[in-house]
Amino acid sequence: MRLNKKATNRPLVLISVMLAMFVSAVEATIVTTAMPVIASDLGGFSRYSWIFSAYLLMSTVTVLVYGKLADLFGRKPILFIGMTIFIIGSFLCGFATTMEQLILYRLIQGLGAGAVMPIVTTIVGDIYTTKERAKVQGYLSSIWGISAVLGPALGGGIVYYFSWEYVFWVNIPLGILAMIGIGVFLQEPEREKEVSIDYKGAILLTISLSAILFWLVEGGQSFGRLSFSSIALLLMSFGLFTLFVFVERTAKDPLMPFSIWKNPVILYANLVSFTTGFILIGISAYLPTFVTGVMGQPAIIAGFTLTAMSIGWPIASSFAGHLLIRWGTFKVSFVGGIFLVIGSMLFVTMTATSGPLWAAISSFFVGIGMGLTGTAFVVTIQGAVPRHKRGSATAANMFMRNFGNTVGAAFFGAILNATLMTAFKKNQSSLDVDDVNLLLTEEGRKAISVPDINLLENALGQSLQWVYVGVAVFAVISLLLILRIPRGKELLNVDD
Numbered sequence: 001m002r003l004n005k006k007a008t009n010r011p012l013v014l015i016s017v018m019l020a021m022f023v024s025a026v027e028a029t030i031v032t033t034a035m036p037v038i039a040s041d042l043g044g045f046s047r048y049s050w051i052f053s054a055y056l057l058m059s060t061v062t063v064l065v066y067g068k069l070a071d072l073f074g075r076k077p078i079l080f081i082g083m084t085i086f087i088i089g090s091f092l093c094g095f096a097t098t099m100e101q102l103i104l105y106r107l108i109q110g111l112g113a114g115a116v117m118p119i120v121t122t123i124v125g126d127i128y129t130t131k132e133r134a135k136v137q138g139y140l141s142s143i144w145g146i147s148a149v150l151g152p153a154l155g156g157g158i159v160y161y162f163s164w165e166y167v168f169w170v171n172i173p174l175g176i177l178a179m180i181g182i183g184v185f186l187q188e189p190e191r192e193k194e195v196s197i198d199y200k201g202a203i204l205l206t207i208s209l210s211a212i213l214f215w216l217v218e219g220g221q222s223f224g225r226l227s228f229s230s231i232a233l234l235l236m237s238f239g240l241f242t243l244f245v246f247v248e249r250t251a252k253d254p255l256m257p258f259s260i261w262k263n264p265v266i267l268y269a270n271l272v273s274f275t276t277g278f279i280l281i282g283i284s285a286y287l288p289t290f291v292t293g294v295m296g297q298p299a300i301i302a303g304f305t306l307t308a309m310s311i312g313w314p315i316a317s318s319f320a321g322h323l324l325i326r327w328g329t330f331k332v333s334f335v336g337g338i339f340l341v342i343g344s345m346l347f348v349t350m351t352a353t354s355g356p357l358w359a360a361i362s363s364f365f366v367g368i369g370m371g372l373t374g375t376a377f378v379v380t381i382q383g384a385v386p387r388h389k390r391g392s393a394t395a396a397n398m399f400m401r402n403f404g405n406t407v408g409a410a411f412f413g414a415i416l417n418a419t420l421m422t423a424f425k426k427n428q429s430s431l432d433v434d435d436v437n438l439l440l441t442e443e444g445r446k447a448i449s450v451p452d453i454n455l456l457e458n459a460l461g462q463s464l465q466w467v468y469v470g471v472a473v474f475a476v477i478s479l480l481l482i483l484r485i486p487r488g489k490e491l492l493n494v495d496d
Contacts (some may be wrong), residue, residue, distance in 0.1 A: 009185040016181025030155035030167040052409040055110040060402035062114030067395020082115020094165035118395040125382040156300030201255035208240035269377040270400040277404020282471040294461040308360040312367025320375035336372025337479035344475040347468040423459035
């Protein structure tokens, strides 16, 4: 059944959807900018990556659930449930007094965040035709530019003039306003479909992802990589994920419909989304730490270096919408892949003396690559499936990127912690990973000696260098996968 477009106020729905996306985008840019100060205030730098991993874990698992539920029950009610949980989690985050509490509240926040991006993107796919969608998705991505300018500046300003708690609370009024707009101006068709929810798939996916995440973050710290506990945890994770795949192939309404993956465009688009998830988290999570801890710049400068990526992203997305119609998915995504490689290589060559401008330029190039590939994939995937599968197909692509973010946060966190400990042992220092907190604020730097500051800066710089090497590897893998995408503009022909 088609949506009643006369009853839906498309311009006002689009504004409301953009506001919901703004909440999601601001959450990323504000928190990453404020994290050095939060880690210094709450302590526990060794748990730094868990602040990102906890949020990403829940949003990764739930994105598939929300996508399926949106196909079954409608976009609005499921989006409202997710955003309500997100707002509650944001409220609680501001009251955290320890890193453990913040991790718990970020889990709640992520539980709701899984609904935002896939459903608002699907709503745009519902109310616009294929040609309109290619352009509107590009315009929609311009919200990242607005949030990129306001987010880091707002986050840095809040941390500098007020308190970090408000970086979470700013989401609350904006989220409520977005819900009101979508609730009033979006009209959906009634659904006459028998409801069947894949609970087994959701449980298996949650446990398997949680296990691999715990292994990546805590392995080498809480237990040895080659210990019995480590091997058992790894085997359990892969075993449960294998069982998840089997359940999805036999489920009546699978959480992840693997049948749509038979389309080579969807297959490689999702695989590239997974690898670019690694790139995105490797830069957004650790660039502020490099600029603040290694370059010695204040949080607000660190925020603006990250802003460059979010500015390049919407600029490229806006062009991608037009280029898709002329060139097709392969050419647009290939150019995007080239920019990802260039940007990541610039990060690899970045040093403490390179300065914030080098970091910003590197970030900008990666943003262009993310904008070109991301828009090309979303528009093409939504055009490859009928409306009743659009929510699930969009969610599957979002899942793969979030999955890459989730595993990437843990993966790079493990690299960072391991290389830091190796550096301290090599220099026979009594410093540990949590002492990196002292580099992240001016007060902390005053509390330690100059030799310790130099050692911490060198160790952190070398460790983050390995993180950026990992980012570059995944950029090259992304480009190789893009080469497998079929050529031709006919990929955008859709049965609307």
